[in-house]
Every structure is written in C-alpha cells, then in structure tokens.
Amino acid sequence: MPVPLILTGYGNVGKAFVRLLAEKHEDCRTRYGLEFDLAGIVRKSGAWVAGKIGAFFSLAGPAPIPIESAPGWAPGKSLSEVFEYFDRLGKKGALVECTPSDWRTGEPQLAYLHEAFDRGWHVAAASKGALVVDFKNLREKAWSRNLSLKFSGATAAALPTLDVATMSLAGARILGFEGILTGTTNYILTRLEQGLTFDEALEEAQAKGIAEPDPSMDIDGWDTACKLLLIANAAAGTKFTIKDIAVEGIRKVTARTIQEARASGNSLKLLGWLSEVAGVYRAEVGLVPVPPSHPLYRLTGTSKGIVFRTDTMGHVAVTDGKSDPRATAAALLKDVINIFRRR
Amino acid sequence: MPVPLILTGYGNVGKAFVRLLAEKHEDCRTRYGLEFDLAGIVRKSGAWVAGKIGAFFSLAGPAPIPIESAPGWAPGKSLSEVFEYFDRLGKKGALVECTPSDWRTGEPQLAYLHEAFDRGWHVAAASKGALVVDFKNLREKAWSRNLSLKFSGATAAALPTLDVATMSLAGARILGFEGILTGTTNYILTRLEQGLTFDEALEEAQAKGIAEPDPSMDIDGWDTACKLLLIANAAAGTKFTIKDIAVEGIRKVTARTIQEARASGNSLKLLGWLSEVAGVYRAEVGLVPVPPSHPLYRLTGTSKGIVFRTDTMGHVAVTDGKSDPRATAAALLKDVINIFRRR
Numbered sequence: 001m002p003v004p005l006i007l008t009g010y011g012n013v014g015k016a017f018v019r020l021l022a023e024k025h026e027d028c029r030t031r032y033g034l035e036f037d038l039a040g041i042v043r044k045s046g047a048w049v050a051g052k053i054g055a056f057f058s059l060a061g062p063a064p065i066p067i068e069s070a071p072g073w074a075p076g077k078s079l080s081e082v083f084e085y086f087d088r089l090g091k092k093g094a095l096v097e098c099t100p101s102d103w104r105t106g107e108p109q110l111a112y113l114h115e116a117f118d119r120g121w122h123v124a125a126a127s128k129g130a131l132v133v134d135f136k137n138l139r140e141k142a143w144s145r146n147l148s149l150k151f152s153g154a155t156a157a158a159l160p161t162l163d164v165a166t167m168s169l170a171g172a173r174i175l176g177f178e179g180i181l182t183g184t185t186n187y188i189l190t191r192l193e194q195g196l197t198f199d200e201a202l203e204e205a206q207a208k209g210i211a212e213p214d215p216s217m218d219i220d221g222w223d224t225a226c227k228l229l230l231i232a233n234a235a236a237g238t239k240f241t242i243k244d245i246a247v248e249g250i251r252k253v254t255a256r257t258i259q260e261a262r263a264s265g266n267s268l269k270l271l272g273w274l275s276e277v278a279g280v281y282r283a284e285v286g287l288v289p290v291p292p293s294h295p296l297y298r299l300t301g302t303s304k305g306i307v308f309r310t311d312t313m314g315h316v317a318v319t320d321g322k323s324d325p326r327a328t329a330a331a332l333l334k335d336v337i338n339i340f341r342r343r
Numbered sequence: 344m345p346v347p348l349i350l351t352g353y354g355n356v357g358k359a360f361v362r363l364l365a366e367k368h369e370d371c372r373t374r375y376g377l378e379f380d381l382a383g384i385v386r387k388s389g390a391w392v393a394g395k396i397g398a399f400f401s402l403a404g405p406a407p408i409p410i411e412s413a414p415g416w417a418p419g420k421s422l423s424e425v426f427e428y429f430d431r432l433g434k435k436g437a438l439v440e441c442t443p444s445d446w447r448t449g450e451p452q453l454a455y456l457h458e459a460f461d462r463g464w465h466v467a468a469a470s471k472g473a474l475v476v477d478f479k480n481l482r483e484k485a486w487s488r489n490l491s492l493k494f495s496g497a498t499a500a501a502l503p504t505l506d507v508a509t510m511s512l513a514g515a516r517i518l519g520f521e522g523i524l525t526g527t528t529n530y531i532l533t534r535l536e537q538g539l540t541f542d543e544a545l546e547e548a549q550a551k552g553i554a555e556p557d558p559s560m561d562i563d564g565w566d567t568a569c570k571l572l573l574i575a576n577a578a579a580g581t582k583f584t585i586k587d588i589a590v591e592g593i594r595k596v597t598a599r600t601i602q603e604a605r606a607s608g609n610s611l612k613l614l615g616w617l618s619e620v621a622g623v624y625r626a627e628v629g630l631v632p633v634p635p636s637h638p639l640y641r642l643t644g645t646s647k648g649i650v651f652r653t654d655t656m657g658h659v660a661v662t663d664g665k666s667d668p669r670a671t672a673a674a675l676l677k678d679v680i681n682i683f684r685r686r
Contacts, residue, residue: 020655024514031580032513143686152511158656160511167510168495168503170375170680171367172673237374293641295662307663312363312673313501314665319638320650322657330515330655337513343486 002037002053003340004091006082006121008112009098010043010067013126013153016329017096022060024333032341039093040082041067047077049085079112083119094122094336098153101129103217103226103242110134113149117141124335126153126328128226132242135233150335155227156181157328159304159321165235172310174236176281178273178288181227183302183323184211184218185250185270190300192258193267198251210302220249221270221285228272228283231306236274238281248286261289267297295319345396346683347382347434349425349464351455352441353410356469356496357384359672360439365403367676375684382436383425384410390420392428422455426462437465437679441496444472446560446569446585453477456492460484467678469496469671471569475585478576493678498570499524500671502647502664508578515653517579519624521616521631524570526645526666527554527561528593528613533643535601536610541594553645563592564613564628571615571626574649579617581624591629604632610640638662 005021007014021038028034038056041048049072050056058065067073086092095116101109109130116123123142125131130138131151142149155162161181165174180186187210191201202219205211217223225247232238250270261268266289274283290297295317299305305319321327348364350357364381371377381399384391392415393399401408410416429435438459444452452473459466466485468474474481474494485492498505504524508517523529530553534544545562548554560566568590575581593613604611609632617626633640638660642648648662664670 027516028514146685158653158659160507160659163506163511164503164661167681168506168677170684171371171676173370295638295641298636298638298641305660310501312665313670314663316501316503316661316664317648318507318659318661320657321659322655327656333514334511338510341513342489 002035004037004039004086004093005096005336006040006042006079006086006093007038007096007098008042008079009100009127010041011098011100012325013328014041014098016325017098017332018056019060020326020329020333022057028337032337033343034337034340036336039086039091042077042079042082043067046073046075047079047082048073049082080115083115083121087119092120094124094339096332096336097123097125097127098332099127101127103129103132103222106130106133113138114141117145117147120145120147122148122339123150124153124332124339125149125151126332128154128230131230132226135230136239148339150339151230152331152335153328155230156304156306157321157323157331159306159323160318161227161231161306162234164306164316164318165231165308169235169308169310169313169316172312174274175309175311176273176275177231177306177308178271178296179228179231179306180269180296180299180304181272181306182218182223182270183304184215185221185224186299186304187302188219188250189253189258189268189270192253192255193262197255198253219251221247224270224272224285228274228285232274232281232283236281238274238283240283244283246284246286250287253287257287264289266291269296269299271296345378345380347380347429347436348439348679349383349385349422349429349436350381350439350441351385351422352443352470353384353386354441354443355668356671357441359668360441360675361399362403363669363672363676365400371680375680376686377680377683379679382429382434385420385422385425386410389416389418390422390425391416392420392425423458426458426464430462435463437467437682439675439679440466440468440470441675442470444470446472446475446565449473449476456481457484460488460490463488463490465491465682466493467496467675467682468492468494469675471497471573474573475569478573479582491682493682494573495674495678496671498573499647499649500664500666500674502649502666503661504570504574504649505577507649507659507661508574508651512578512651512653512656512659515655517617518652518654519616519618520574520649520651521614521639522571522574522649523612523639523642523647524615524649525561525566525613526647527558528564528567529642529647530645531562531593532596532601532611532613535596535598536605540598541596562594564590567613567615567628571617571628575617575624575626579624581617581626583626587626589627589629593630596630600630607632609634612639612642614639
C-alpha cells in the first residue's frame with residue numbers, strides 16, 4: 001500500500017525532493033519495503049493533486065511538465081482542501097514541508113504543521129520557522145497523537161545533527177555541544193583567514209550562491225542560533241526561545257582577530273553552543289578560537305560539524321555532509337523513510 | 344507496562360549494563376515513556392530470574408548482592424528455561440546479549456539470538472561472533488517476525504557507526520567508507536609515531552588494559568575486519584563473510600614506515616574500508632597513510648571514527664565516542680530505547 005506524501009513548497013528544495021523521490025522510488029521499495037507516492041504539492045498559488053498513483057513521475061522526468069500545466073493543478077487550492085480530499089479517501093501519510101518560513105512568526109509553516117498533526121499526518125520539515133517559534137507545542141501535539149515530527153532538513157541538512165543527538169545518544173545526558181552550523185559564515189571566515197577583507201569575502205560568497213542577497217540571517221548569527229535552539233530543545237530538553245540565546249555574528253570580525261587566533265595556532269569559528277553553568281543550560285552563538293586537536297578545527301569553507309559531550313558515551317563528533325538542495329531533499333527522504341520503516 | 348529485558352553475559356559489560364539501567368531507569372520513563380525491567384540474567388553457570396518488578400536494583404546498588412547469592416538465582420538454569428518462564432507469563436521484550444562469542448563459530452551467541460527471534464523477542468547485541476557468522480539469516484528471521492536486531496555495541500560502542508549508516512544515511516547509496524574501528528591498534532600506532540618500538544607499545548597497551556593478553560584479534564586486523572563486515576553488510580547490502588576480506592594487521596609495521604608517512608605529512612592508520620571497483624564492492628583492512636585534511640587524521644590513541652561517502656549527502660564523518668564497558672552498556676541501552684520508543 002503506497003504511503004501518500006504531500007509536499008508544501010516548490011522551490012529549489014521542493015523540486016529536488018520530487019526528482020529524488022522519482023530516482024529513489026524503487027530503491028525505497030527494495031530496501032525498506034516502502035512505496036512512497038507523492039500525492040499532492042501545495043504552493044502559494046495553488047495545489048496539484050495526483051490523479052493516480054505515480055503521477056508525480058511526470059513532474060520529475062528529463063523534460064518535466066511545469067506543475068501549473070500538469071493535469072491535477074488547481075489555482076487557488078489550499079493545503080486544507082488537499083487534506084480534506086485525502087480525508088475523504090481515508091488516506092494518511094506524511095507532510096513534507098519546504099516552504100520558506102519567517103523565523104519570527106513561523107508562518108506559513110506553523111499553520112501547515114498544526115493542521116497536519118490535527119489531521120493525523122506525520123511531518124518531515126526542511127524549514128525552521130515554525131519549529132523555532134512553537135517547537136514545544138508542535139512536539140506535544142505530535143506525541144499525543146502518536147505522530148512523528150522530524151526536521152533533519154532544518155538542522156544542517158545532510159549533517160545528521162538531530163539523528164545523532166536524539167537517536168545515537170538516546171539515554172545519554174547531553175552535557176553540552178558546540179557546532180559549526182552555518183556554512184555561509186564558515187566560508188567567509190575561511191576566506192578572511194586566507195587574506196580577503198570581510199566585504200570581499202561576503203561578495204564572493206554571494207556571487208557563488210553561498211550567501212543570500214540579504215545575508216543578515218546568516219552573518220548576524222541567527223541561522224546558527226535557530227539551529228542551536230532546535231537541537232538543544234529536541235535533544236537536551238531545554239525550552240529556549242530565540243530571545244534566550246546570546247547571539248554574536250561575524251560582521252565585526254577583523255583581520256587582526258583572525259590573525260591573533262592564527263598566531264596562537266587556532267582557527268576562529270562561528271560556533272553555536274550549549275553549555276551547563278551552575279546546573280543551568282546556556283545557549284550562545286559567537287566567535288571562538290578552535291585549537292587543532294578539536295574535531296571542528298579542520299572544517300573550512302561551507303563544511304559544518306557538531307560535537308556532543310555526554311555523561312556515558314564521552315564526546316561524539318559528526319562532521320561534513322552536503323547542504324545543497326539535493327542534500328536537503330535527501331535529508332527529507334531519510335526522515336520520511338525513518339518515520340515509516342519497519343526494518 | 345514494564346518492558347522485560349533478559350541479559351545474557353555478566354562480565355564487565357553485563358555488569359555495567361545492570362548499573363546503567365538502574366541509574367537511567369527513571370530517566371527512560373520520563374524522557375521516552377519506557378519502563379525497562381531487567382527480568383533475567385543468564386550466565387554459563389546458571390540464571391537469575393527476578394521475582395518481582397525492579398528486583399534488579401538489588402544487583403546494582405552501592406553494595407550489590409553477588410548474583411549467585413541473590414534470591415532468584417538457579418545454578419544450571421539455561422536461557423531456554425528463562426524464555427519458557429516468560430512465555431508462560433505471556434511476556435516478551437528484548438534480549439541484551441553480552442556473552443563473549445567466538446567469531447569463527449558465533450557460539451554461544453548464535454544459538455541465543457536465533458532462540459530470541461524464534462520466541463518473539465527483540466535483540467540488542469554487544470558481541471560480534473554470531474553476527475559475523477550468520478548476519479543474513481539472523482536479520483531475515485528478525486524482519487520476517489517484525490523484530491529488531493540492533494548491534495551498536497558490537498560496532499564500536501558509543502561511536503554511532505551503525506546508526507549513522509542505517510538511519511542517518513537512509514535512502515542514500517553508500518559508495519564506500521573508511522574507518523578506524525579498533526582502539527587498540529590506533530593506540531599502538533600512535534605510540535610508534537611517538538618513538539616506541541612495537542613490542543614496547545604493545546606491552547604498554549596490555550599494561551593499561553587496552554590490549555588483551557592475547558592481542559592477535561586486534562593487532563592482526565580481525566577486530567577491524569569483523570566490524571567492517573558488519574557495517575558493510577548492514578548498511579551497503581553486501582553479503583561478505585570474513586573470508587572475503589583482505590586483512591593486513593600491524594605486526595610488521597616498522598619505525599621506518601611510520602616515519603616515511605610522517606615525512607610526507609601523513610599519519611599511518613589501520614583502516615577498514617569498503618570501496619567500489621568496477622561496480623563491485625571490496626572490503627579490506629590495512630595500513631594507510633592518512634593526510635591532515637582527512638577527518639580521521641587527528642584521531643590518536645584509542646579514538647575511533649568512520650567516514651561514509653554517499654551519492655546524495657556527500658561524505659559524513661562520525662568520530663570519537665568512548666569504548667569502555669560503561670559506554671558499551673550505554674550503546675546497548677540506546678538500542679533498547681530505540682527499539683521500543685514511540686517518541
């Protein structure tokens with residue numbers, strides 16, 4: 001029996017997910033006994049609903065049909081209407097959420113996730129907004145209904161920060177962690193170490209598509225802060241809101257600071273970290289000189305990584321992993337597989 | 344409703360598991376909604392069966408009762424008899440397997456695991472033997488009965504090799520991996536780099552309890568080969584037996600080989616690796632000069648690590664993690680939590 005998936009958002013990540021699902025469809029059947037069917041796609045402008053099983057392959061082929069001209073596209077159709085349609089068919093599955101969301105209000109993702117749980121659908125999310133704003137309620141709602149809330153795609157894509165924290169360290173107490181969680185800032189810092197000025201490095205990162213046209217979310221540390229918040233709240237049981245995090249970005253870093261770190265053999269990194277001071281967890285984002293013996297030292301360019309410290313398992317580091325749209329799509333697919341697999 | 348656990352093996356790891364379970368009992372209830380009860384312990388000389396829920400706490404306190412004098416101990420009692428007892432009570436749970444096993448015959452673990460699945464119990468294993476010998480049949484038997492077969496404790500303890508390979512990289516194709524999988528050999532190589540002779544380094548490792556009195560399993564590469572086999576078969580779908588792996592140990596390494604690697608800026612490591620040559624997977628164990636940019640380069644002493652290369656997620660490295668009895672017990676507890684958790 002195919003597992004229906006509804007995709008919200010059809011930008012780079014959403015499109016990559018459709019292509020990846022078509023590519024991995026048979027593999028999921030063989031390896032996991034799971035047949036996923038992309039049954040609906042919802043955008044701001046309307047929604048597409050598959051007329052039959054496997055219809056999504058026509059959106060992913062070598063010459064894909066634009067979704068707006070595909071059979072099944074209805075302008076103005078909403079996610080609620082799509083859910084209602086599947087309710088009438090008695091079908092439930094997972095919502096795959098890729099809509100860009102506002103990390104201060106969480107919308108439109110927040111409404112999507114609540115509705116998914118209210119209607120008995122699992123969630124795999126790639127965008128952070130709703131989770132940053134309302135993680136506690138969302139997770140409680142999911143748990144109370146025996147539904148899964150996964151968001152690997154929102155916490156460093158292919159770098160398995162959340163899997164390691166919640167699955168591999170299950171039963172251990174997380175004493176703290178520190179991570180390079182934003183590729184853009186690490187890239188800029190690497191280029192500063194190599195002699196570029198901040199403006200040159202930022203411009204280059206923008207030209208390469210590594211930094212956004214408005215780079216403030218990354219370079220002011222908010223992207224790192226959001227991921228730090230999500231990993232801490234999910235794995236260490238904290239209840240941080242974004243206001244609880246002391247956030248320093250990289251705008252004010254100078255060649256001198258960089259060189260001072262270098263001179264003492266260290267490398268300056270923008271880290272997000274959770275630490276315990278006098279029995280209380282603290283979450284901070286800031287520039288830290290990292291020594292060569294540390295697992296994050298060698299991470300240059302857009303590479304990311306995180307080191308967890310635990311009571312029973314020592315420290316565990318996980319590093320690297322791609323973060324392009326295909327890798328984010330792969331993180332979504334992984335979450336969906338792990339929600340439904342029985343083996 | 345408490346989840347009954349049966350422990351086979353009561354050496355360092357088994358005892359550490361009992362203590363850890365007592366310590367984490369309340370935490371498992373709070374965080375995962377799981378109440379584990381250690382309901383039986385089976386040794387060669389007999390078996391202990393808990394008369395009531397929570398009886399195992401008496402084995403784990405500051406002044407624990409020796410198991411042979413604890414109420415419920417029956418000399419000569421077998422695992423089959425313990426299973427029969429729980430069958431009559433209609434109770435099923437997980438077998439936690441810590442018996443030292445022969446990696447050429449898989450016994451006595453092999454019989455234990457088959458019986459557990461035949462009787463409808465899940466398995467979390469810390470010893471490798473049965474899995475090296477008969478993984479394919481064991482996994483098929485588990486899957487056909489909707490039971491879990493987990494063995495983090497047998498594949499580098501707190502270093503989550505298997506979780507990352509099977510959960511975090513779900514849906515990705517593993518193109519290959521390379522790992523430092525044996526702490527003992529890495530420790531000896533580190534000391535050789537620091538100027539000791541092979542015999543001095545080995546003697547020191549034995550004095551510190553890092554190497555066994557008979558160190559051949561580790562230093563001839565078989566420990567690495569067994570872990571390589573298990574990770575490859577579980578994660579890449581290979582069907583290797585130990586005979587398929589080309590294995591080189593560290594006995595013949597000379598100060599000169601080490602220094603040659605050093606002179607070119609590399610560090611000589613004993614790696615187990617899976618690679619694909621002409622569309623066919625190969626598994627090998629041998630000495631490899633690792634360059635400074637590689638995630639495994641900085642791992643000295645007993646540290647371990649593994650780097651997976653994938654089609655969709657780039658490469659993902661996971662390193663460090665303790666490997667003492669308490670950490671192995673923590674890996675077993677993690678597996679048991681992940682088998683039963685619903686959140």
